[in-house]
Amino acid sequence: MNLSTAIKSVTARLAEELAIGEAQVAAAVGLLDSGATVPFIARYRKEVTGSLDDGQLRTLAERLQYLRELDERRAAVLASIREQGKLTDELAAALCGADTKARIEDIYLPYKPKRRTKAQIAREAGLEPLADRLLSDPALVPEAAAAAFACADVADGVPDAAAALEGARHIMVERAAEDAELVGAIREKFWAQGSLRSAPWSDDIANDAAAQNFRDYFGFAESLQTMPSHRVLAVLRGEKEKVLALTFDGGADDGYEAMIAAGLGVDLSADASAKAATPWLAATVRLAWRTRLMSSAAVDARIRLRQRAEQQAVAVFAKNLTHLLLAAPAGARTTLGLDPGFRTGVKVAVVDPTGKVIDTCAIYPHQPQRQWDVAKATLAALVARHGVELIAVGNGTASRETEALAAELISDIRAAGAPAPTKAMVSEAGASVYSASAYAAHELPGLDVTLRGAVSIARRLQDPLAELVKIDPKSIGVGQYQHDVTPAVLARSLDAVVEDAVNAVGVDLNTASVPLLARVSGISESLAEAIVAHRDEAGPFSNRRALLDVPRLGPKAFEQCAGFLRIRGGDDPLDASGVHPEAYPVVRRILDRAGVTLAEIIGEANALRSLRPADFADDRFGVPTVTDILAELEKPGRDPRPTFATATFAAGVQKVADLKVGMVLEGVVTNVAAFGAFVDVGVHQDGLVHVSAMAERFVADPHDVVRSGQVVRVKVIDVDVERRRIGLSLRLDDDPQRQPANRTERRNRQSGKDSDRQRAHAPAGSMARALRDAGFGK
Numbered sequence: 001m002n003l004s005t006a007i008k009s010v011t012a013r014l015a016e017e018l019a020i021g022e023a024q025v026a027a028a029v030g031l032l033d034s035g036a037t038v039p040f041i042a043r044y045r046k047e048v049t050g051s052l053d054d055g056q057l058r059t060l061a062e063r064l065q066y067l068r069e070l071d072e073r074r075a076a077v078l079a080s081i082r083e084q085g086k087l088t089d090e091l092a093a094a095l096c097g098a099d100t101k102a103r104i105e106d107i108y109l110p111y112k113p114k115r116r117t118k119a120q121i122a123r124e125a126g127l128e129p130l131a132d133r134l135l136s137d138p139a140l141v142p143e144a145a146a147a148a149f150a151c152a153d154v155a156d157g158v159p160d161a162a163a164a165l166e167g168a169r170h171i172m173v174e175r176a177a178e179d180a181e182l183v184g185a186i187r188e189k190f191w192a193q194g195s196l197r198s199a200p201w202s203d204d205i206a207n208d209a210a211a212q213n214f215r216d217y218f219g220f221a222e223s224l225q226t227m228p229s230h231r232v233l234a235v236l237r238g239e240k241e242k243v244l245a246l247t248f249d250g251g252a253d254d255g256y257e258a259m260i261a262a263g264l265g266v267d268l269s270a271d272a273s274a275k276a277a278t279p280w281l282a283a284t285v286r287l288a289w290r291t292r293l294m295s296s297a298a299v300d301a302r303i304r305l306r307q308r309a310e311q312q313a314v315a316v317f318a319k320n321l322t323h324l325l326l327a328a329p330a331g332a333r334t335t336l337g338l339d340p341g342f343r344t345g346v347k348v349a350v351v352d353p354t355g356k357v358i359d360t361c362a363i364y365p366h367q368p369q370r371q372w373d374v375a376k377a378t379l380a381a382l383v384a385r386h387g388v389e390l391i392a393v394g395n396g397t398a399s400r401e402t403e404a405l406a407a408e409l410i411s412d413i414r415a416a417g418a419p420a421p422t423k424a425m426v427s428e429a430g431a432s433v434y435s436a437s438a439y440a441a442h443e444l445p446g447l448d449v450t451l452r453g454a455v456s457i458a459r460r461l462q463d464p465l466a467e468l469v470k471i472d473p474k475s476i477g478v479g480q481y482q483h484d485v486t487p488a489v490l491a492r493s494l495d496a497v498v499e500d501a502v503n504a505v506g507v508d509l510n511t512a513s514v515p516l517l518a519r520v521s522g523i524s525e526s527l528a529e530a531i532v533a534h535r536d537e538a539g540p541f542s543n544r545r546a547l548l549d550v551p552r553l554g555p556k557a558f559e560q561c562a563g564f565l566r567i568r569g570g571d572d573p574l575d576a577s578g579v580h581p582e583a584y585p586v587v588r589r590i591l592d593r594a595g596v597t598l599a600e601i602i603g604e605a606n607a608l609r610s611l612r613p614a615d616f617a618d619d620r621f622g623v624p625t626v627t628d629i630l631a632e633l634e635k636p637g638r639d640p641r642p643t644f645a646t647a648t649f650a651a652g653v654q655k656v657a658d659l660k661v662g663m664v665l666e667g668v669v670t671n672v673a674a675f676g677a678f679v680d681v682g683v684h685q686d687g688l689v690h691v692s693a694m695a696e697r698f699v700a701d702p703h704d705v706v707r708s709g710q711v712v713r714v715k716v717i718d719v720d721v722e723r724r725r726i727g728l729s730l731r732l733d734d735d736p737q738r739q740p741a742n743r744t745e746r747r748n749r750q751s752g753k754d755s756d757r758q759r760a761h762a763p764a765g766s767m768a769r770a771l772r773d774a775g776f777g778k
Helices: 010-018 022-033 038-044 054-083 089-097 101-111 118-124 128-136 142-147 161-177 180-193 209-217 229-240 253-264 278-325 372-386 399-415 431-435 438-443 449-462 464-468 487-505 525-538 544-549 555-564 581-594 605-609 623-634 743-751 756-761 767-774
Strands: 195-200 220-223 244-249 335-339 346-351 357-363 390-394 422-426 664-673 676-680 687-690 711-720 725-729
Touching (some): 022 038, 022 054, 101 180, 128 278, 161 253, 161 278, 180 278, 209 229, 229 244, 229 278, 253 278, 278 464, 278 664, 346 372, 346 449, 357 372, 357 449, 390 399, 390 449, 422 449, 431 438, 431 449, 438 449, 464 487, 525 544, 581 623, 605 623, 687 711
Parallel strands (some): 335 390
Antiparallel strands (some): 195 244, 335 346, 664 711, 711 725
């Protein structure tokens, strides 16, 4: 058998999986292998790949790695079996046709070197013929047939018929457990009809106060097929903390035992039940299921369930992180950052439009010092002295009280007839991580670690992306059970999100920090440090070509990064745009044919839209690239992020107890999960908009309705002061009194199974029930 032709090429398999042309795949793989990044390929190599977007390229890159690892493992298994002299054409064909790593391992299992098993010992004792006889002729009396294999005089042999039958049974059980087709079929059946059950780890645990966070899973069961990721990760966390005991149940044993019997060639029908060996064979089948195949199917189900849950959780985190990174920047304006606190005071930092720290201090407006007027006077002096235009308030402890201080300050300034700054709440997620980091110490030398947080909060308001890239993505805290996800899986996905976000926006070459530059296509951390060092020594870059003067930045790195770097006010206006330097000749050609200068046409939408991209395309720069060039000339260096807006929290509402059912409030979405969205309405505790209360229509993914950082109007439909839980709805006409009676009703409404009337008015229900449905164990 010619193995090289029996296995489809990686490019052919990728083309089938992604439903794109094989030539597109081959081109993309070639670019990736040459060191090109996904953002570069997606933006500047559209003609080569047939305009594959960054999402398709990310998927292609991930599957490319998997398929290459699959082929490496396949080759290793084929070599191992060949060395054993056991490779047949049928076996080789099966391995060549395997499309998953699990399938390859199933096929390899009988040939995999392992410790001596009871079945191997039985074979060495000559008992395999006995197993074959009993399988081929169930009319035989097992004890009589086994007697011929007993030999009490041989040391370590088969002392009696019972020992012979036990050995034959071990052989049969191992055959069933190593039958790749049978194992695969049982695995799929278990996955399709199985369920996961959870119960308290012990009676003592059930009564333990610390375990009550998981009480909704004391006596819980759900189908493997339908169990959402947040509940999977919740129960797995409960098991890890030894609060929950989990059981994977595949359903009735009969079906599995019938499959095993068929795989071994055992007839368990009523007609065969009278035959002498049938009861013994039936017991062997039952033993194979209960001791080997059930446990292996359960282990596989656990792995698949966790992998699926992790993939979904990572996808949720990635979407939230994307929205947070691409949140609206307030812009280059002098900003005062407030890092709230009670006993330790509110840390204050003022940064100029470039983010440079120009003043810092601490104020103590809250308990126990209660220096409200002194604190307000201090802030007023800072605003006047530095011309502060924005006030950023961190959303941590004492945030609502500090926000009230800022509001009163702004009111006083307006009453005095002076220009008042704009205030906004800013997420503190990861600020403490940044403050204590080595980079923060290098960036803000001599500044106390407590004040660095206030600096970060101010800069986050100016440009969220530029500041958040300084923090490990997983520490930003907009995920769903992110601490329960495999770190490497999470890191790989989040790094891709940050890379895509940074390159989608573009980076100012003359102001960007090392962490921001290090996320640009083709620039490593060491290269980013070299760029900043060169900039500090030689002064600002006047054009993109000057990048080639940076030590160790060669033509390849320049090709990858140049289009994503912006130089404003430089030698060439095109350097402030997303047009790649390699395409500047195309711009010159457009200008020559149009008979205009760059200054005359740049930003002129009507003139640019009258031009046909096809008129300027050539073999290297086709219509897709020319279309992008014309769009860039229309809005050079355009920022894809939304316009900055702030939420106005309700006056007099500062804590959960101040909320009343029926209130309509403005808030900011802080996190989006598979089951809904959390919204900050200014009371120290985020409320939950359950997915069933997000729209009048069925919502499959909450991200289709809201995004992190979005300002929304919500109605309060439930308040649990004791448990600090707030139920909200985006449907402002919801009747808070009409709450679903139970989880089933709520799910039916969400899935669209209720009547139109019920769907139109079904609110999220009480917060406790919504969180239970969400699987929020902690």
